Amino acid sequence: MNGEREGSGWWKITDVRVIDPYRQRAWQGDVLVGQGRFQDLAASADAPESVSGRGLWLVPRLLDMHVHLRSPGQEWKEDLASGSAAAAHGGFAAVMTMPNTDPVVDVPSLVSWQIAEGRRIGLVDVLPAGAVTKASGGQELAELWKMEKAGAVGFSDDGRPVADGGLMRAALSYSATLAGPIVQHAEDVTLSGRGVMHEGEVSGRLGLAGVPGEAEAVMVWRDVQLAALTDGRLHVAHVSTPGALEAIQWAKAHGLRVTAEVTPHHLFFTDERVAELAFSPVTKVNPPLRPESYRQVLLQAMKSGLIDAIASDHAPHHADEKDLPYKDAPFGISSLETAVAAVLTVGLDELAMDPLTLLVRMTAAPHRILGLSYQGLVPGESADFALIDPDARLPVDPGKWYSQARETPWQGVALRGQVVATMLRGRWAMREGEVLTCGLR
Amino acid sequence: MRDLIALGDLSRAQLEDLLDLAAAMKEIIRRPVKKVPTLRGKAVANVFFEASTRTRNSFELAGKYLGADVINFQARGSSVEKGETLWDTVRTMRAMRVDAVIVRHQAEGVPGEMAARLDIPVINAGDGAHQHPTQGLLDLLTIRDRLGHIAGLTVTIVGDVLHSRVARSDIEGLLQLGAKVRLVGPPALIPGRWDSPHVRIYTDLAEALAGAQVVQVLRIQRERQASGGIPSLREYHDRWGITPAGLGLADAEVLVLHPGPQNRGVEIDSAVVDDPKRSAIQDQVENGVAVRMAVLYRLVGGKEAME
Numbered sequence: 001m002n003g004e005r006e007g008s009g010w011w012k013i014t015d016v017r018v019i020d021p022y023r024q025r026a027w028q029g030d031v032l033v034g035q036g037r038f039q040d041l042a043a044s045a046d047a048p049e050s051v052s053g054r055g056l057w058l059v060p061r062l063l064d065m066h067v068h069l070r071s072p073g074q075e076w077k078e079d080l081a082s083g084s085a086a087a088a089h090g091g092f093a094a095v096m097t098m099p100n101t102d103p104v105v106d107v108p109s110l111v112s113w114q115i116a117e118g119r120r121i122g123l124v125d126v127l128p129a130g131a132v133t134k135a136s137g138g139q140e141l142a143e144l145w146k147m148e149k150a151g152a153v154g155f156s157d158d159g160r161p162v163a164d165g166g167l168m169r170a171a172l173s174y175s176a177t178l179a180g181p182i183v184q185h186a187e188d189v190t191l192s193g194r195g196v197m198h199e200g201e202v203s204g205r206l207g208l209a210g211v212p213g214e215a216e217a218v219m220v221w222r223d224v225q226l227a228a229l230t231d232g233r234l235h236v237a238h239v240s241t242p243g244a245l246e247a248i249q250w251a252k253a254h255g256l257r258v259t260a261e262v263t264p265h266h267l268f269f270t271d272e273r274v275a276e277l278a279f280s281p282v283t284k285v286n287p288p289l290r291p292e293s294y295r296q297v298l299l300q301a302m303k304s305g306l307i308d309a310i311a312s313d314h315a316p317h318h319a320d321e322k323d324l325p326y327k328d329a330p331f332g333i334s335s336l337e338t339a340v341a342a343v344l345t346v347g348l349d350e351l352a353m354d355p356l357t358l359l360v361r362m363t364a365a366p367h368r369i370l371g372l373s374y375q376g377l378v379p380g381e382s383a384d385f386a387l388i389d390p391d392a393r394l395p396v397d398p399g400k401w402y403s404q405a406r407e408t409p410w411q412g413v414a415l416r417g418q419v420v421a422t423m424l425r426g427r428w429a430m431r432e433g434e435v436l437t438c439g440l441r
Numbered sequence: 442m443r444d445l446i447a448l449g450d451l452s453r454a455q456l457e458d459l460l461d462l463a464a465a466m467k468e469i470i471r472r473p474v475k476k477v478p479t480l481r482g483k484a485v486a487n488v489f490f491e492a493s494t495r496t497r498n499s500f501e502l503a504g505k506y507l508g509a510d511v512i513n514f515q516a517r518g519s520s521v522e523k524g525e526t527l528w529d530t531v532r533t534m535r536a537m538r539v540d541a542v543i544v545r546h547q548a549e550g551v552p553g554e555m556a557a558r559l560d561i562p563v564i565n566a567g568d569g570a571h572q573h574p575t576q577g578l579l580d581l582l583t584i585r586d587r588l589g590h591i592a593g594l595t596v597t598i599v600g601d602v603l604h605s606r607v608a609r610s611d612i613e614g615l616l617q618l619g620a621k622v623r624l625v626g627p628p629a630l631i632p633g634r635w636d637s638p639h640v641r642i643y644t645d646l647a648e649a650l651a652g653a654q655v656v657q658v659l660r661i662q663r664e665r666q667a668s669g670g671i672p673s674l675r676e677y678h679d680r681w682g683i684t685p686a687g688l689g690l691a692d693a694e695v696l697v698l699h700p701g702p703q704n705r706g707v708e709i710d711s712a713v714v715d716d717p718k719r720s721a722i723q724d725q726v727e728n729g730v731a732v733r734m735a736v737l738y739r740l741v742g743g744k745e746a747m748e
């Protein structure tokens with residue numbers, strides 16, 4: 001991709017468990033890295049520096065396809081440097097950034113700027129999503145093709161769903177001519193209204209205004225019908241309801257080009273967490289945390305592959321903004337640095353999934369959805385990977401994070417799995433919990 | 442128990458203790474010289490972010506009858522400053538070294554959050570649609586005074602339960618003391634379900650009133666018409682308004698409560714409000730002062746803990 005930032009050193013990760021979801025292979029052995037790429041073990045010319053991988057997993061190129069890094073324009077919440085550091089700390093080699101910044105990323109120059117800034121920082125590949133409509137205003141299509149030429153990998157009005165059916169039809173039909181999908185935050189805002197949590201038994205008990213699951217489901221049903229009409233590329237962001245999953249299943253059964261992602265927090269928590277944490281806004285996310293019956297359906301859909309990908313929906317806010325009464329606080333939590341451990345905890349402990357299948361959802365699947373190619377751990381491919389201790393069990397401590405935002409419903413919760421190092425193009429972006437920020441501001 | 446945030450936080454024994462204490466306080470209220478010096482030298486802050494003369498006056502009177510100094514804070518601010526104003530107020534309370542804070546706020550959860558940030562007692566005087574525990578207590582006291590007991594009673598709560606903090610406190614208190622609760626109102630204004638075998642949900646008023654011994658009538662807000670909950674106030678009255686004829690379906694000795702102020706001719710008819718045999722609405726006002734005295738006495742005054 002960009003040669004100037006490739007690492008020049010040679011590294012040998014010894015006795016490591018390779019989990020390569022790209023090729024669906026797992027093995028124990030050594031991995032050689034040189035000149036920014038994976039190298040054939042026999043090919044070592046220079047003497048590599050040895051790093052013990054004993055007890056660790058090596059997972060190639062984790063991609064989080066739904067993050068908000070808030071730049072340009074909202075740098076008090078997060079910026080590309082802190083967001084990149086959080087991603088590297090979380091184990092990710094690449095992130096797709098949502099365009100609901102200020103200004104909205106709706107022109108090629110802003111896409112180019114984000115990519116260049118991400119490269120200058122050099123910790124993670126910043127892959128911008130461009131807006132579907134100009135200023136995400138829901139009125140006119142943005143220049144999707146021009147943004148794609150500039151490097152955008154998907155298109156979304158995230159946070160402000162494309163409400164107008166005619167416009168969504170236009171976007172989906174146009175997407176049939178592009179590589180990236182239309183990523184829809186599916187929500188009928190006339191149904192969600194002033195709701196701040198899932199509408200159900202818990203909202204009834206707490207007296208908080210509720211959002212019915214149907215606010216999501218009706219929008220996904222509309223969108224899959226439009227995907228059928230247009231043969232467009234639809235990706236459903238942060239799916240959270242059985243009704244939406246039925247629509248996605250229908251779409252897939254009809255051979256439509258429809259994919260979906262789920263967040264770790266919807267897999268992990270239920271709306272009871274809102275009551276447990278006594279109105280703390282760290283449980284306020286959109287879509288809201290759902291009841292256990294929904295969570296069970298999401299878990300099975302993630303396991304079966306009906307849900308293709310897992311994405312964090314990292315949505316950082318300034319502590320002062322989040323420190324408001326529940327109904328006034330903004331939606332969103334800081335979740336790049338809990339994503340891997342939360343997914344391993346749910347996937348390995350609760351669902352007893354095979355790690356190759358589980359980690360596809362954070363590697364090969366998001367690449368496929370975004371039309372990106374990556375071969376996995378083969379000689380010559382870019383040396384992008386995370387080293388993970390799969391047996392560490394540590395309570396979540398936001399004090400050690402790199403994101404500017406520390407708001408999390410996982411505070412103090414013990415999770416399985418710890419990312420101990422992240423490499424991007426043969427350079428360490430993070431080792432032993434420390435992001436290597438040399439050259440950063 | 443340091444704070445009073447939700448009635449569901451109290452054990453049965455704690456509830457009964459407060460009701461017994463409130464009954465004793467009523468004796469004091471009825472004396473010609475009402476002051477008792479229990480809270481002399483104590484400062485209690487009334488912090489109301491949402492206007493409510495009735496509840497504020499009731500707390501103020503309760504504090505003064507017990508000899509406390511009651512300070513009223515006019516806390517308000519634009520919605521943008523809401524949070525800052527709120528937590529700044531908490532800091533002010535701490536700095537002023539008041540002995541207890543009574544707080545009313547339009548956002549659910551604020552009194553609980555204030556309690557977490559302060560090491561003095563915090564009393565919830567109503568937070569959004571969440572809880573209004575002293576109203577719940579005064580309803581319990583009113584029922585117990587008039588009917589002699591609460592366990593085993595069937596209590597029907599009529600109206601906009603979804604947006605009612607009074608209903609939530611009533612339900613928790615009634616269940617804790619062994620009553621059965623029926624909720625009835627337009628489908629958009631009642632919760633879809635309630636996790637208790639002792640709560641049943643109705644839409645038909647006649648069914649919900651049949652044999653009920655207590656009817657709690659909730660105030661209907663005109664805004665519910667605009668938001669689609671009800672087509673019109675007169676249609677609401679015809680289907681869910683409490684009338685003398687409708688009460689004929691309830692127990693012969695049925696007691697009618699209303700947290701006030703009433704919209705006469707909408708959710709309740711004047712003939713019901715003014716019927717001294719059935720209406721306990723006048724008792725509720727007096728009982729309000731008594732339960733607030735009991736709460737202040739337990740949380741701020743008497744060192745003998747309730748546990």
Ligand SMILES: [Zn+2]
Pocket residue numbers: 158159185237238286287
């Ligand atoms: Zn979204």
